Amino acid sequence: MNAYLKRLIWPLAVLVTLIVVNIAQTGFDFIVPSVHDGRLGGAFVNILRNSVPLLLIALGMTLVIATKGIDLSVGAVYAIGAAIACQWIIDRDQSAFGTILTAVILALLVAAVIGAWNGAMVAYFGVQPIVATLILMIAGRGIAQLITGGQIPSVSDSTPFVELGRGAIATIPVPIVIGVLVFAVLALLTRTTALGMLLEAVGGNPAASRLAGIRSKGITILAYLVCGFCAGLAGLIGAANLGSADANNGGLWIELDAILAVVIGGTALIGGRFFLLGTVIGVAIIETLNVTIINVGLSSQWQFTAKAIVVFVVAVLQSPEFRAWLLKPFRRPDGGEPAPEPADDKEALAK
Amino acid sequence: MSTTVTERPSRTTLFDGLGRYIPIGVTVALLIVMYLGGIAAFPRFSSPQVIASLFIDNAALLIIAVGMTFVILSGGIDLSVGSMMAFSTMSIAALTVDLGVPAEVAVAAVLAFGTLSGLFTGAVIHYFNVQPFIATLAGLFLYRGLTLQLSDHDVSMRDIAFFDWGMLRMDFAGGQRDGGFSLPNISFIALAVVIVAFIVLHYTRFGRGVYAVGGSESSALLMGLPVARTKVGVYAVSGFCAALGGVVAAYYTKSANPLAGVGLELDAIAAVVIGGTILTGGTGFVLGTVAGVMVMGLLTTLIAFQGDLSSWWARIVVGVLLLAFILLQRFLSRSGEKRRT
Numbered sequence: 001m002n003a004y005l006k007r008l009i010w011p012l013a014v015l016v017t018l019i020v021v022n023i024a025q026t027g028f029d030f031i032v033p034s035v036h037d038g039r040l041g042g043a044f045v046n047i048l049r050n051s052v053p054l055l056l057i058a059l060g061m062t063l064v065i066a067t068k069g070i071d072l073s074v075g076a077v078y079a080i081g082a083a084i085a086c087q088w089i090i091d092r093d094q095s096a097f098g099t100i101l102t103a104v105i106l107a108l109l110v111a112a113v114i115g116a117w118n119g120a121m122v123a124y125f126g127v128q129p130i131v132a133t134l135i136l137m138i139a140g141r142g143i144a145q146l147i148t149g150g151q152i153p154s155v156s157d158s159t160p161f162v163e164l165g166r167g168a169i170a171t172i173p174v175p176i177v178i179g180v181l182v183f184a185v186l187a188l189l190t191r192t193t194a195l196g197m198l199l200e201a202v203g204g205n206p207a208a209s210r211l212a213g214i215r216s217k218g219i220t221i222l223a224y225l226v227c228g229f230c231a232g233l234a235g236l237i238g239a240a241n242l243g244s245a246d247a248n249n250g251g252l253w254i255e256l257d258a259i260l261a262v263v264i265g266g267t268a269l270i271g272g273r274f275f276l277l278g279t280v281i282g283v284a285i286i287e288t289l290n291v292t293i294i295n296v297g298l299s300s301q302w303q304f305t306a307k308a309i310v311v312f313v314v315a316v317l318q319s320p321e322f323r324a325w326l327l328k329p330f331r332r333p334d335g336g337e338p339a340p341e342p343a344d345d346k347e348a349l350a351k
Numbered sequence: 352m353s354t355t356v357t358e359r360p361s362r363t364t365l366f367d368g369l370g371r372y373i374p375i376g377v378t379v380a381l382l383i384v385m386y387l388g389g390i391a392a393f394p395r396f397s398s399p400q401v402i403a404s405l406f407i408d409n410a411a412l413l414i415i416a417v418g419m420t421f422v423i424l425s426g427g428i429d430l431s432v433g434s435m436m437a438f439s440t441m442s443i444a445a446l447t448v449d450l451g452v453p454a455e456v457a458v459a460a461v462l463a464f465g466t467l468s469g470l471f472t473g474a475v476i477h478y479f480n481v482q483p484f485i486a487t488l489a490g491l492f493l494y495r496g497l498t499l500q501l502s503d504h505d506v507s508m509r510d511i512a513f514f515d516w517g518m519l520r521m522d523f524a525g526g527q528r529d530g531g532f533s534l535p536n537i538s539f540i541a542l543a544v545v546i547v548a549f550i551v552l553h554y555t556r557f558g559r560g561v562y563a564v565g566g567s568e569s570s571a572l573l574m575g576l577p578v579a580r581t582k583v584g585v586y587a588v589s590g591f592c593a594a595l596g597g598v599v600a601a602y603y604t605k606s607a608n609p610l611a612g613v614g615l616e617l618d619a620i621a622a623v624v625i626g627g628t629i630l631t632g633g634t635g636f637v638l639g640t641v642a643g644v645m646v647m648g649l650l651t652t653l654i655a656f657q658g659d660l661s662s663w664w665a666r667i668v669v670g671v672l673l674l675a676f677i678l679l680q681r682f683l684s685r686s687g688e689k690r691r692t
Contacts, residue, residue: 070484125681130428130484131630135677138617139670145663247663256488269482301503304496311489319479 004275007266011281014264018288019044025295039168043291045176050241051287052175053078053234055280057254058261059186060115060227062279065262067223068203068271069122069129074231074258076140077114078251081107081235083144085161086153086245094159103161108232114140115228119221137255144247154244165241175237182230187276196274199223203271260307261286263314286310373683374627374676375639381672382642385649393656399524403532405648410541410603411436411596412618413644416626417548418592419619420640421585424552426565426632427476427483429586431490432593433615435465437608438494439597444506444607447513454513462594469590473583487586491616498609506607517602537599544592548637561585565632621669622647629680646672 022030026043033042057074064071088103114136121132155161167174190196201209202216210216234254239245263269264285265278289310293302316322389396406413415432422429439461446457468490476486508514517537524531552558560581563571572578600611620630626643628635650668654660 125678127677127681128630131624131677134617134620135670135673138621138673139667142663142666142670145661146667150661150663256491259485259488263485269485299500301496301499304492304499306496308489308491308493308496311485311492315481315485315489316475316479319481322479322481325479 007275008278008281011264011266011278011285015281015285015288018285018292022288022292022295030295035171039171039173045173047287047291048179048284049173049175051283052179053238053251054254054257054261054287055179055283056182056230056234056237057227057251058258058265058279058283059182059276060230061255061258062262062265062267062274062276063186063190063199063223064129064227065259065267065269066199066203066271066274067220068206069220069223070133070259070269071115071118071224071227071231072130072133072255073114073118073136073140074227074234075251075253075255076137076144077111077228077231078235078238078254079141079144079245079247080114080147081111081232082239082245082250083147083153083235083247084110085236086155086239087147089155089159089161090153094156094161097160100159100161104164104236107236108229111232111235112225112229115225115231116221118228119224122224123217123220141247144245144250148245148247150247152244152246155239157243162240162243165237165239175241178233178237182233183276183280186226190274190276195219200272200274203273205272257286257307260311260314263318264310268318371634374680375636375642377676377679378625378627378639378642378646382646382649385646385653389649389653389656396656398527399530399532400527401652403534403538405645405652406538406541407535407603408651409644409648410537411599411612412615412622412647413541413641414544414592414599415596415615416619416622416640416644417544417637418589418596419616419623420548420626420628420635420637421552421561421588422483423620423623423628423630424565424632424635425561425582425585426568427582427585428487428620428630429472429490429589429593430484430487430616431472431494432589432596432619433612434491434494434498435468435590435593436597436600436612436615437610438498438501439465439594440601440607440611441498441501441506441609443598443601444508445501447511448506448508454511458598461597462591465594465597466587466591469587469593470583472590473586476586477579477582495613501609502607503609505609508601508605508607514602514605517599537602540595540599544595545637545641552637557581557584562633565634567633618647621673625669625672625676627676627680629684630677 019031022043030043033040033045035041057078061071061074084107085103088106089099092099118129118133118136121127121135122129125132164174164178169177190199198209198214198219201212201214202219206216206220231251235245235251238250259269261282262279264282265275265280267274267278286307289306290303293306294300386396386402389401395401415436419429419432442461442464443454443457446452446460447454452460472486472490475481476483517540518535520533520535521539522531522533526533552561557580560571560576560578561584563574563576564578564581568578568582571581596612601607622643623635623640624630624643625646626635626639626641628639647665647669650665651662654662654665
């Protein structure tokens with residue numbers, strides 16, 4: 001548990017710094033939530049609310065990366081989920097609760113099936129995860145456009161569907177409730193049952209874990225299935241928030257942001273370990289960073305550049321070779337490659 | 352248990368050494384089927400200009416896909432090419448239109464920058480052992496951000512005479528009117544890149560090193576091959592090709608669009624895979640990449656000729672083709688493993 005907390009210290013420090021910068025720029029209104037029309041508002045609550053689609057996808061991505069995989073298709077699945085739900089609703093009685101329920105279930109089902117398909121490609125056909133999910137990353141948006149017929153279906157503002165993105169339960173915005181629920185379920189499933197350990201075992205060494213009696217193929221498929229499901233759910237929330245589904249631009253590049261959030265949170269891409277809470281902090285950092293850039297008076301074009309710097313710094317700091325190179329002037333060359341221990345990590349970061 | 356499988360196959364067949372040509376053979380067959388199908392369905396499809404247009408509209412993609420072939424053959428991947436292309440075009444526009452720098456200097460500067468940027472990425476990947484996916488992801492964000500900072504709207508380069516050269520056409524077999532075809536200079540640039548890449552990959556030490564590193568990096572290292580130079584070199588090649596793609600795009604449209612080339616890296620990767628190069632590296636041909644680009648271009652042309660089909664079908668078909676080729680490659684490499692053991 002101690003090592004776990006140490007891992008989270010640096011991402012947390014970055015997040016707190018960003019929040020402090022924002023408070024310095026815009027005052028304490030930034031962090032203090034206010035209540036408007038029976039639901040929580042305020043700058044930081046809005047950041048959290050808008051970050052839920054990315055959070056859901058990043059949580060799913062964390063499980064996939066734990067199995068040494070990667071899922072590039074989540075942005076396309078987001079678009080497909082949004083397209084199915086909106087298209088289903090506008091073709092039927094928009095205010096009927098049954099219609100909404102069917103649309104949501106249908107979209108989530110399709111998203112889960114797509115995820116399972118990705119998992120099966122990886123587990124049974126032995127295709128590299130990047131390649132297997134690249135297929136749907138390219139074809140997926142085409143499928144979403146096929147569903148919407150090239151249009152952008154807009155649901156009416158009175159349909160209960162939009163509550164998924166704009167509503168509130170006991171003053172807490174619905175997306176935040178969903179995000180917390182999904183996080184809690186995944187955290188409980190992976191940390192109180194053996195599932196988390198099995199995921200890490202599969203990511204560490206699939207062949208060895210199979211010989212140890214773990215059904216590694218089933219575990220791999222499950223991870224991709226959950227990731228697809230989360231991407232579909234994210235698409236529903238995004239579509240409900242906007243009231244429409246844009247097959248071309250909905251969730252564009254969200255897969256890259258999600259991978260970035262996972263990596264910031266301390267889950268290495270080599271698999272075998274994962275930190276769900278770290279991912280949550282990673283998502284908060286990315287979304288707060290976007291707002292910070294505007295608040296300190298830089299143009300929104302800086303968002304890409306800032307993200308590039310974050311990717312680069314995180315990637316390089318996670319590299320044992322870079323840390324050894326940095327520490328070379330301070331350490332006698334003994335030839336031993338430093339193990340990626342949390343303590344070592346902290347030491348390197350401190351330099 | 353292993354006694355029965357260790358003996359060598361008793362007879363060699365005609366096709367033993369030809370297994371690596373199967374994917375490219377399938378691609379060429381697909382290309383021929385698509386072309387003949389097009390001729391059968393649309394009378395005007397038989398004009399040679401249809402083929403020539405593939406090398407005009409896809410000149411930038413072809414150049415970038417050739418660079419991507421080097422990277423993928425070495426076992427890596429480069430996600431930054433689309434952003435790099437947009438950044439190059441936008442830099443040329445900013446240098447020539449806003450600052451009045453001579454166009455020749457601007458083009459040379461952009462090509463040098465692309466190469467240096469690739470060198471840097473390659474060095475980070477090799478010496479710090481950062482995954483190519485993450486290192487080039489930083490490039491994807493960085494160059495798109497820099498492009499948008501240079502300008503967030505289209506910049507026209509129509510007034511600069513230098514950029515007229517790119518679309519000057521040369522007639523073949525009597526030109527378009529007499530049943531022949533014509534090609535502009537940008538197509539010759541693209542074809543020159545293909546020829547140079549072919550020679551470098553197959554007839555130079557660097558090229559053979561790319562295949563060796565992609566096949567097995569540790570084996571290449573033990574053989575004494577310059578692994579570091581090769582791995583850094585392929586990203587430099589890819590960076591140069593992406594920048595050249597940007598130059599060609601400047602010639603082609605005579606304007607710079609900050610959102611040009613979004614998702615181009617995926618098209619390039621798809622073209623390379625459809626062309627028979629295996630994404631784990633070590634196997635593939637640069638001429639296969641040409642066939643891959645032609646398949647994707649012909650697909651778009653067919654959809655344009657058909658008229659009723661919407662553009663998103665192109666994406667779906669490319670996805671299905673990718674799936675088919677990846678499964679084919681898996682099947683071939685598995686049967687190859689079985690034969691060897």
